[in-house]
Amino acid sequence: MTFLVPLPVALPLLGAALTLVLVRRPVLQRTISVAALGATLVVAVLLLWYAYRSGPQVVRIGGWPSPVGIVLVADQLAALMLAVSVAVTLCVLLYSVGEGRADPGQHSPVVIYHPTFLVLTAGVTNAFLAGDLFNLFVGFEILLAASYVLLTLGGTEARTRAGTTYVLVSLLSSLIFLTGVGLVYAATGTVNMAQLASRLDALPDDLRLALQLVLLLAFGIKAAVFPLSAWLPDSYPTAPAPVTAVFAGLLTKVGVYAIIRSETLLFPDGRTDGLLMVAALLTMLVGILGAVAQNDLKRLLSFTLVSHIGYLLFGVALGSVAGLAGAVYYVVHHITIQTTLFLAVGLVERRTGSTHLDRIGGLARLAPLLGIMFFVPALNLAGVPPFSGFLGKLGLLRAGVDAGGLLPGLLVAAGSLTSLLTLYATTRAWNLAFWRAPRLADPDAAPGLPALMVGATTVLVLLGLGLTVGAGPIFDIGVEAAEDLRLRLPYVEAVLPGDGP
Amino acid sequence: MTPDVVLVVVVGVLFATGAILLMERSLSRALLGVILFGNGVNLLLLLAGHPGGVPIVGITPAEEMADPLPEAMILTAIVITLGLTAFLLALAYRSWQLIGHDEVRDDPEDRRIVRRAERDQVSGPDDSTTEGPLAPDGFGGLDPEQVDPEPPPRRFDGPATEPPQPPGGTAGPR
Numbered sequence: 001m002t003f004l005v006p007l008p009v010a011l012p013l014l015g016a017a018l019t020l021v022l023v024r025r026p027v028l029q030r031t032i033s034v035a036a037l038g039a040t041l042v043v044a045v046l047l048l049w050y051a052y053r054s055g056p057q058v059v060r061i062g063g064w065p066s067p068v069g070i071v072l073v074a075d076q077l078a079a080l081m082l083a084v085s086v087a088v089t090l091c092v093l094l095y096s097v098g099e100g101r102a103d104p105g106q107h108s109p110v111v112i113y114h115p116t117f118l119v120l121t122a123g124v125t126n127a128f129l130a131g132d133l134f135n136l137f138v139g140f141e142i143l144l145a146a147s148y149v150l151l152t153l154g155g156t157e158a159r160t161r162a163g164t165t166y167v168l169v170s171l172l173s174s175l176i177f178l179t180g181v182g183l184v185y186a187a188t189g190t191v192n193m194a195q196l197a198s199r200l201d202a203l204p205d206d207l208r209l210a211l212q213l214v215l216l217l218a219f220g221i222k223a224a225v226f227p228l229s230a231w232l233p234d235s236y237p238t239a240p241a242p243v244t245a246v247f248a249g250l251l252t253k254v255g256v257y258a259i260i261r262s263e264t265l266l267f268p269d270g271r272t273d274g275l276l277m278v279a280a281l282l283t284m285l286v287g288i289l290g291a292v293a294q295n296d297l298k299r300l301l302s303f304t305l306v307s308h309i310g311y312l313l314f315g316v317a318l319g320s321v322a323g324l325a326g327a328v329y330y331v332v333h334h335i336t337i338q339t340t341l342f343l344a345v346g347l348v349e350r351r352t353g354s355t356h357l358d359r360i361g362g363l364a365r366l367a368p369l370l371g372i373m374f375f376v377p378a379l380n381l382a383g384v385p386p387f388s389g390f391l392g393k394l395g396l397l398r399a400g401v402d403a404g405g406l407l408p409g410l411l412v413a414a415g416s417l418t419s420l421l422t423l424y425a426t427t428r429a430w431n432l433a434f435w436r437a438p439r440l441a442d443p444d445a446a447p448g449l450p451a452l453m454v455g456a457t458t459v460l461v462l463l464g465l466g467l468t469v470g471a472g473p474i475f476d477i478g479v480e481a482a483e484d485l486r487l488r489l490p491y492v493e494a495v496l497p498g499d500g501p
Numbered sequence: 502m503t504p505d506v507v508l509v510v511v512v513g514v515l516f517a518t519g520a521i522l523l524m525e526r527s528l529s530r531a532l533l534g535v536i537l538f539g540n541g542v543n544l545l546l547l548l549a550g551h552p553g554g555v556p557i558v559g560i561t562p563a564e565e566m567a568d569p570l571p572e573a574m575i576l577t578a579i580v581i582t583l584g585l586t587a588f589l590l591a592l593a594y595r596s597w598q599l600i601g602h603d604e605v606r607d608d609p610e611d612r613r614i615v616r617r618a619e620r621d622q623v624s625g626p627d628d629s630t631t632e633g634p635l636a637p638d639g640f641g642g643l644d645p646e647q648v649d650p651e652p653p654p655r656r657f658d659g660p661a662t663e664p665p666q667p668p669g670g671t672a673g674p675r
Contacts (some may be wrong), residue, residue, distance in 0.1 A: 134574055155595050163592055169586070171585060182549045191570075
């Protein structure tokens, strides 16, 4: 079934080309982009099935033998990330289609929105499937270039300002990443990750540590890990709601995915675990304290986004199977929930004209359904049982307790505290925006919300609830993926048959 | 194989100048920084390979070929940098169109905190929605936790330009 592997990259790119040709036919354009992403979702789910049943699916582009040519690899981790992110992206696309139909040309300039959105998806899928470092870089560049365009859609003053910071920071991280690729190539003579696994092992320890730190720095900026995270809450909130939602769900997670991949496959000796744990601790606490101080829903959510990256990093830093499995489940949960919340806030903005907590209130009475769509994922994010956020945090905290020691202990404490503070931040937002006396920043806002936007958000809320129901199977995949990651052998053998590390 | 010292020094100089320019506030200067930095990275990639003859089978014996892979990577990197340079230039132009310069200003949150510090103000509790530069319009004195103030309003009111109510005022919904 290896012919499926390149399709998640090829289908959105094809869709992007078609939608670009059909700029003057909005209906056809929407149909094509939804169809392209729908087909990608089917392929991603099939890939997950095959990866789960019969191990990593590998395709060698152009038939070149492995260390020479480009390989695309769909192992369980990649396929799971692929399936979840494409599902979420499809929901966001439906949401923006609903928005575009409700007021054509107002919020999303239809002409370039759809092609760019599809290119962004192609970049994300390419990064997940990449089997060599340089292709990973290209995947990052595709998704970043698309994200620059999406972030500055319309070119208003605020977006130009936010876009400038965002583009410069992302460019810097890309240049650091490229430097890392160059240094790795100079040291080992290859960029194929399976081959790197054995060649990096043969390098002197300190040289390997230096290479690891360069790559970690680049991925840390992309994943918004604490000292490198200041760009995120500054730039994300200014973008249109669906764009912020898809950025929040996917872009930082691609960085986390790259960290997981490089920490397990390329540098398994765990010399940076202590550093990663300190970074995770600070990311959690500083991020959530930022969220507590915010008065704007979008900014508040951007800070919780940064904060919860800390949990993922914690799982990776533990390095145990339980830690990695917890991190994998938490990524799935966090992609879904954070996107849902941003979409719900987009609906709030549409209904009231603002996301500023001082200017809105009483939404629970004005729009009860919207209240549910915010409240359920908010509790989910905070980790209230029985939602998936609770299960994910429980898995990570248990892995931390099992690991023992001072730093993991501190992190378990910080994780619990962060969970509580998240609950405080989200219930505070709930009290201010949804409780109180009804109050709209823009009294002329249309009372009804487009059915498609509400529908897409509802589907995501249900998907988030489904993560609780399907927690068993997803955790199983997480554990198997984590075991494969720890062993390294399945990945290497799939890419380079007969050449273990 | 030892890399060429001149190239190594050039890479170092390009990285250093690029990094310094990147810290500038003006976008066009930062853009120059990106270009210098990017070229430094390209040269570094070139150093990662080894020199030699044309890497074409049949013209150069395999042992004397230059490493073609870094060159392919550099080509890709150049294309990407070119595209993004064009995008940044467009962004700088747009910024100049809108505000007359291309300096990146502070984050709104930072500016708010600076304004507060200048007035020696601390941020109030959530229910004191009447203070600070971002005080909303026409919500003065209303207990925000109270769901049904008298008389029960259906859609809240008031044009967005009204001045804020004094703290502790008893203005209900008008």
